[in-house]
Amino acid sequence: MMRTEATMKAEEWQGALVAEFAEPDALVTALRRAREAGYSRIDAFTPFPVEGAAEALDLREGWLVWVATGGFLAGGALGYLMQWYLNGVNYPINVGGRPLAAWPAFTLPAFEIAVLFAVFAAIAAMLYVDRLPRLNHPLFELERFGLVSRDRFFLAIAPTDPRFEAEGTRAFLAGLGPARIDQVPR
Amino acid sequence: MNVSSLHEAPPLVVHAAIAAALGLAGLVAVALAEPAFALQGWLAAAFALSAVPIGALGLLLMHALTGGPWQRPLAPILRACCGTLPLFALAFLPVILFPSLLYPWAGSGADDPAIAAKAGYLNPVFFALRTVVYFAIWIALAVLAAGRADAGGARQPGTLAAGIGVILYATTVSFAAIDWAMSLDPRFSSSAFGMLVGICALLAALSFAIPAAAWLGSPAMRAAADDAKVRAALAGLLATGVLLWAYVSFMQYLVVWSGDLPEEAAWYLDRVAGGWMVVPWAVGLLLGVLPVAALCLPAGRRSLQRLAAIAALIFVMRVIEAVWLVLPSFPLESWLQPAAWAAAMLALGAGTFAALLWLWALGFRRGQQEVTQHG
Structure with a gap:
């Protein structure tokens, strides 16, 4: 079953692999590829609503x-x-x-x-x-994640994902052509 | 059954034409006994159903100004609807020839000083002249809105022409509503009435065209209308139309309620007397609450079929509401009246529907020829 940010615990993102993209279209493509590859505990972080991202994530906040x-x-x-x-x-x-x-x-x-x-x-x-009383998120540990409010687009895969493998997932993300890949410290 | 096969096997056109002939026969039978009853039904049907071509004209003109993805799959139907305007011009002929059978200002009530004071506007000659002018303007606008096909195959009038057209359109629709329906009760006056009927016309055309495209359209048309963006735009337009209708009709009621003047309250009292009381409740729930809720929930927009079902409900309730604006002004004297009203609705509804299907198929074939010629 698809788990999205809304239904996941913040702690699940400790140790997550985060790919950084310079263009929104590249992020949407990456999201689709990640879904096709079977990843389900993933999320996108963008400076503005990206058209197609919600569909690619299959977000149905009905x-x-x-x-x-x-x-x-x-x-x-x-x-x-x-x-x-x-x-x-x-x-x-x-x-x-x-x-x-x-x-x-x-x-x-x-x-x-x-x-x-x-x-x-x-x-x-x-x-x-958005877990408002809580003011931090494990992804804030990444130095470059601050750019998410400016001009960078991030795709994160949580280590709690059943398909997550430290090396395999990193290789998969590299295949999506990101600007760089970081890992959230545990 | 879809429109692409109409010229080979036209069962729907034939069935509609037969139904229209039956309705017309019944109506003529009533008219021989009691012409006023037949004409009452005829006016109600003409007023309720002319909203479809009039609204279609408005939608085509407005789209020329605003654009949007929703119009392309509906354009052939909207143009066919506009094509029935001359038929409705003919349908209003008995109304402008015999206004004394319908309107107090032309008949029994003309001696009343309050009504006689309005005789400068409400008199049979000026009334007939105005109706002729409305239809002349609308038919001219319909020719304009049909446009010439440009290189891409899109038909659209120019922005300036459409802008002037929309202004003319809004003015004429408002006056037509006052003449045809509001003047049935010459003491009643509501400044919102023209706008209310104008909004209703747009809603009627839209809620007719969506099920027509979904249920009778060619596969290509259905596919074009089932695009997620088009669906969202159509659902948004329908919801906007229903909310506008609800707002203006409630405001009219609230103003009359607050004013609490006998001559204005009488118009509403006629419309809640006896069995008519069912209509405002049914319209409020089935034209107001239910469609808005269904259009706001994601489930309502998920497929073209659902959208078409909601639109069909809106269309039916719209016709009932339009009839309700007209008929309660006539006192119920005989069981022949409801029969005449139903026969008139059948005759005019089925007749114009048959004509519309025929025009649509004609437009479809011409479109195909253009495609073959260009391709």
């Missing part, structure tokens, strides 16, 4: 949709409840004889709050998956 949906429903319910409490209970004002619990008037603000909560939920889920 659950994120449901987190956003949950946020949407919770926000909508909260939005209605807040307006109902304010206008109907806490500070009731009779506006031309219209009902105090005026659902037509409440709908647009409730919808806006629902969208806001959907986005909040999705961002919070992303930060959780």
Whole structure:
């Protein structure tokens, strides 16, 4: 089964082999070749979203949709409840004889709050998956990994991968034509 | 069955033509007894279904300005839809000849001072003239939108012409909506109505063209429409259309609800009276909530077939909603009315569908000839 960064422990990357590429296309090609070769505990690190990389990694973060949906429903319910409490209970004002619990008037603000909560939920889920309270990652040990936020593209294969062999995997990565190969210290 | 085999074995065209003939026979039978009932159904069908060619025209003009990968697989259908505009011009002939059977401002209500005050705009001669002008402009725009084939085989009007066309299009569609549907209740006025119907036309054309391409298109057309990028663009367009429709129709309701004026509330009260109450609920759930949810979830966009099924649901609910904008304005007096309404929908729907299939096959053959000539 495919394991991606989101479902792997950070410690799994200790001892990983990391190939550095200068071009995004080379990275996508390398990802596809690695998948074809049977590697499953791999990940890509790029300075910007690379088209085709998610497909090459077979990333299907389908659950994120449901987190956003949950946020949407919770926000909508909260939005209605807040307006109902304010206008109907806490500070009731009779506006031309219209009902105090005026659902037509409440709908647009409730919808806006629902969208806001959907986005909040999705961002919070992303930060959780990014392991936010933890501030470092084993790959940070590599001196050149800092370039991942500038102009370099990295492919990492974790040593916990069933197909991982210290020499064989290094030779495989070399065959992909990377700029260089590094190993994360254990 | 696909469009490439239409000229050899055209069963669908024949079936549609037979259905249209049956509907027309029923409609004529009702018209002999009670012409107003037949004309009510005819107006509802013409208003609901003319949205497809009108919206197709809008999509073709807009694509000339914005581009995008979604148009290429749908273009032959959209052009065939535009080709049915002259038929709908004919369909509106009875409406502009006998407005007194439909519109209070042309008949029984014309003496009412509130309605008489609007007689400068709402009178039979000006009404007929406007409808003629709308169709003249749309047919001219359709000729423009069909374009000339360039070296690459792509047909597209120039940007300037399309830009002027879109402005003319939006204005005429808005006025046509006011004339044909909103003036059924001359006391009701909503500044969102024209825009609402215009959005609905684009949605109707898109939600018709996607299932047509998926279920009746040639294998090449289906393959082109099943490309992941095209699918994502079509799903995005459908979702945008549905959200726009939901926003504008809810805003119209909210403004009327907040205003709380008798003449505006009456329009909505007619539309929730008796069995009509089912329609807003069904439309809200099946044209609003369900399609948006299905289009947002990745599962909804995974294949062309799923997208076509969602679009077909949108199309059917769109037709029902358009009918609902028209028919509740007529008091229900006899069981003949629903029968006449159904017969009119069958006659005009099946008839224009047969014409559309024929035009599409014609365009397909011409496209093939162009390919053979160039190749």
